[in-house]
Amino acid sequence: MTRPPYLPAGALPPPAITDDARPFWEACRRHQLTVQRCTGCGAFRHLPSPVCWRCRGFAHEWMVVSGRGTVFSYAIVHRAFLPELAPAVPYNVVVVALDDAPGVRLVSNLVDADPSELRIGLAVEVCFEEMSDEITLPRFRVWRG
Numbered sequence: 001m002t003r004p005p006y007l008p009a010g011a012l013p014p015p016a017i018t019d020d021a022r023p024f025w026e027a028c029r030r031h032q033l034t035v036q037r038c039t040g041c042g043a044f045r046h047l048p049s050p051v052c053w054r055c056r057g058f059a060h061e062w063m064v065v066s067g068r069g070t071v072f073s074y075a076i077v078h079r080a081f082l083p084e085l086a087p088a089v090p091y092n093v094v095v096v097a098l099d100d101a102p103g104v105r106l107v108s109n110l111v112d113a114d115p116s117e118l119r120i121g122l123a124v125e126v127c128f129e130e131m132s133d134e135i136t137l138p139r140f141r142v143w144r145g
C-alpha cells in the first residue's frame, strides 16, 4: 500500500546530496536506514561528515540500523511557513533518537499520528517515502509492536 506523501509533493525542495551523505541517501532508496560510525572510536554521527567529532579520525563505516527509536522532541505546525504547506496543517516535525545509534537524532515527520498522540518518548519506527526517482525520505510511524 502506498501512502500519499506526508507533506504536499513539491512543497519542499529536495535535500542537497553531498558526497559525504550520498551513501545515506542511496541506502534510503533501498529502504535501509544507515548511520555513519567511526571505526577508530565507535562514535556514531549524523549528519554525515568526513571527520569524527570525538577522535578526529577519518575512517568510518555505514551501519544499517533497525530504524526503531523514540521521539526526543517535536513540534506541531499550525501555521505553514510556505504557502505550499498550508494544505498539510496541522503537521508535525519530530526529532527521533535512534535506539541502536546512541547520540544520533534525525529530524523528520511522524506520518500516522494524530497531534494528540504525540509525546516525548513515544516509540517509533522508520518508514520510507519516495520523493522522486532519486530521493527517498526517511519518515517515521508510531511503533505499534
Ligand SMILES: [Zn+2]
Residues within 6 Å of the ligand: 038, 039, 040, 041, 042, 043, 052, 053, 054, 055, 056, 057
Ligand atoms: Zn572517532
